[in-house]
Amino acid sequence: MNMKDSTKSIWGGEEKSLIGGATQVPIVSSVVFGYDNVEEWSDVIEGKKSGYVYGRYNNPTVEAFEEKVRVLEGAEAAVSFTTGMAAINDTMFALLSPGDRIVSVKDTYGGTNRLFLDILPRFGIEVALCETHDHEEIEAEINKGCKLLYLETPTNPTMKINDISRLSKAAHNVGALVVVDNTVATPINQKPLKLGADLVVHSATKYLGGHADALGGVLCGLKDIVDKVYEYRMITGAPLDPTAAYSLIRGMKTLQIRIEKQNKNALAVANYLQTEPLVEKVFYPGLEDDSEHALAKKQMSGFGGMLSFSLKGGLETVYEFLPKLKHAHLAANLGAVETTIGPVHTTSHAECTLEERLAMGIPEGLVRYSTGIEDAEDLIDDLKQAFKHIENTVGVK
Numbered sequence: 001m002n003m004k005d006s007t008k009s010i011w012g013g014e015e016k017s018l019i020g021g022a023t024q025v026p027i028v029s030s031v032v033f034g035y036d037n038v039e040e041w042s043d044v045i046e047g048k049k050s051g052y053v054y055g056r057y058n059n060p061t062v063e064a065f066e067e068k069v070r071v072l073e074g075a076e077a078a079v080s081f082t083t084g085m086a087a088i089n090d091t092m093f094a095l096l097s098p099g100d101r102i103v104s105v106k107d108t109y110g111g112t113n114r115l116f117l118d119i120l121p122r123f124g125i126e127v128a129l130c131e132t133h134d135h136e137e138i139e140a141e142i143n144k145g146c147k148l149l150y151l152e153t154p155t156n157p158t159m160k161i162n163d164i165s166r167l168s169k170a171a172h173n174v175g176a177l178v179v180v181d182n183t184v185a186t187p188i189n190q191k192p193l194k195l196g197a198d199l200v201v202h203s204a205t206k207y208l209g210g211h212a213d214a215l216g217g218v219l220c221g222l223k224d225i226v227d228k229v230y231e232y233r234m235i236t237g238a239p240l241d242p243t244a245a246y247s248l249i250r251g252m253k254t255l256q257i258r259i260e261k262q263n264k265n266a267l268a269v270a271n272y273l274q275t276e277p278l279v280e281k282v283f284y285p286g287l288e289d290d291s292e293h294a295l296a297k298k299q300m301s302g303f304g305g306m307l308s309f310s311l312k313g314g315l316e317t318v319y320e321f322l323p324k325l326k327h328a329h330l331a332a333n334l335g336a337v338e339t340t341i342g343p344v345h346t347t348s349h350a351e352c353t354l355e356e357r358l359a360m361g362i363p364e365g366l367v368r369y370s371t372g373i374e375d376a377e378d379l380i381d382d383l384k385q386a387f388k389h390i391e392n393t394v395g396v397k
């Protein structure tokens with residue numbers, strides 16, 4: 001059946017009930033699963049039969065979550081993790097060996113950037129980080145030979161876009177795998193596997209869960225590759241907790257309607273911010289005059305709920321402005337039903353130094369604004385009153 005995304009968000013992984021006709025996926029907290037005889041137990045261990053053995057390997061609640069993501073991304077297989085960073089880390093360590101080379105961009109999520117700069121090189125893995133905007137440079141680095149191309153688009157927080165199908169072709173020409181972090185876009189706005197990527201990773205903590213009450217990560221894509229990462233995770237031990245899986249499943253049921261609203265809210269807020277004298281620049285690919293608009297339009301079906309903007313007067317203005325907002329949590333999260341806001345040095349790039357952030361093209365006065373599902377007019381009114389408050393206190397205008 002060719003289901004649409006809203007139907008997949010509801011029914012994915014939930015087509016059969018787990019216990020006694022329950023209409024909701026139960027939290028199976030048992031860490032072990034028993035058998036009546038040793039033959040059956042052995043068959044499950046050897047993979048001849050499907051079943052559960054031990055919570056570090058798999059769990060029915062966790063599998064329902066993985067299945068929901070698998071269906072939404074249109075993947076062959078999915079495996080989940082304690083966090084998004086565990087998903088990214090385990091994917092790298094399961095697939096790469098000393099001497100291998102990765103090509104990626106400078107603008108990836110702060111934690112991913114640290115993995116690339118500090119951790120993987122210690123294991124003899126070479127990482128080439130290109131200017132995010134420069135597709136020619138990325139292609140040239142790919143053509144030197146690499147095992148893996150790692151993209152994150154749109155990037156967090158400056159909302160730059162990379163052309164997934166163009167770069168996937170280049171990577172496949174040299175036999176490399178393509179991994180895309182789809183956290184910011186979500187499968188509602190972008191389907192990397194359809195555009196040519198082999199694997200998709202998510203911080204499920206963000207939009208997939210959507211309620212900022214559960215940590216989680218997931219990898220999906222080609223079955224033989226996902227299986228390899230699953231085996232690595234099974235041994236090294238970062239499985240998603242069943243209670244977190246339950247929260248993520250519950251959150252995902254409203255994914256499609258949340259994203260639809262967040263796309264609209266972000267565009268409305270971005271349009272408003274462009275008229276605000278204290279705002280230096282707005283970064284949102286949904287704006288028609290944004291440098292990323294054309295490419296975003298080509299590969300995304302919606303422009304997302306996240307935007308960023310730089311304030312005149314830099315950090316001083318940021319410190320004044322943020323606490324004046326009534327309807328935005330000052331917090332290091334994105335993708336929740338509530339609007340959150342934060343300066344970049346305490347959120348996505350807390351792991352980086354000021355020099356590293358400036359080298360990435362992240363201005364000091366940049367704030368990340370993740371729109372929730374509140375009313376757009378209320379959000380704009382809130383921003384207006386906060387700007388009014390600081391007009392006279394900050395010495396720019």
Ligand SMILES: *Cc1c(COP(=O)(O)O)cnc(C)c1O
Nearest residue numbers: 083084085109156183203205216
């Ligand atoms: C938050 C985030 C991650 C890391 O996810 P955690 O669940 O916090 O470990 C990775 N990529 C992106 C784009 C993120 O926003």
